Amino acid sequence: MKIMKTQNVSHTIPDDNTVSIKLKLTALWSSFMFLYLYVDYFALYMPGKLEDILQGKVYVFNITQGFILAALVSVTIPALMIFLSVALPAKANRLVNIIIASLYIPYTLFNLAGEVWMHMVFGAFVETVILGFIIRYAWKWPGVNT
Numbered sequence: 001m002k003i004m005k006t007q008n009v010s011h012t013i014p015d016d017n018t019v020s021i022k023l024k025l026t027a028l029w030s031s032f033m034f035l036y037l038y039v040d041y042f043a044l045y046m047p048g049k050l051e052d053i054l055q056g057k058v059y060v061f062n063i064t065q066g067f068i069l070a071a072l073v074s075v076t077i078p079a080l081m082i083f084l085s086v087a088l089p090a091k092a093n094r095l096v097n098i099i100i101a102s103l104y105i106p107y108t109l110f111n112l113a114g115e116v117w118m119h120m121v122f123g124a125f126v127e128t129v130i131l132g133f134i135i136r137y138a139w140k141w142p143g144v145n146t
Contacts, residue, residue, distance in 0.1 A: 025085035039123035097138035
């Protein structure tokens with residue numbers, strides 16, 4: 001934080017380094033989660049989606065206990081990253097963030113298979129950018145050696 005003195009009065013000028021990497025990662029994972037959930041939620045407005053769900057289908061997949069469990073796991077991992085980005089020690093934090101974000105980029109793009117609407121493309125683009133920032137911040141974490 002930089003301090004500027006003017007006529008014996010101190011003014012604090014915010015410095016970007018005052019926000020910890022952990023907080024930045026937590027905010028990025030939180031943003032990712034909102035987009036991740038809302039893209040799927042808005043897909044329910046696409047014509048025929050609710051009918052397909054009522055018939056036990058999502059895209060080409062049958063809705064089974066295994067399918068729902070896999071879907072929940074795919075949401076649980078980034079949800080846990082919100083907490084883990086604050087709780088893990090720096091070295092482990094860096095590694096876990098790089099690995100998970102790297103795995104979620106192709107997964108996010110895979111979700112564009114099938115019928116694609118513009119909200120899905122926009123969501124995937126922004127999610128991928130967020131994941132890129134997660135990788136970048138974790139990769140350049142000051143003071144953390146690999």
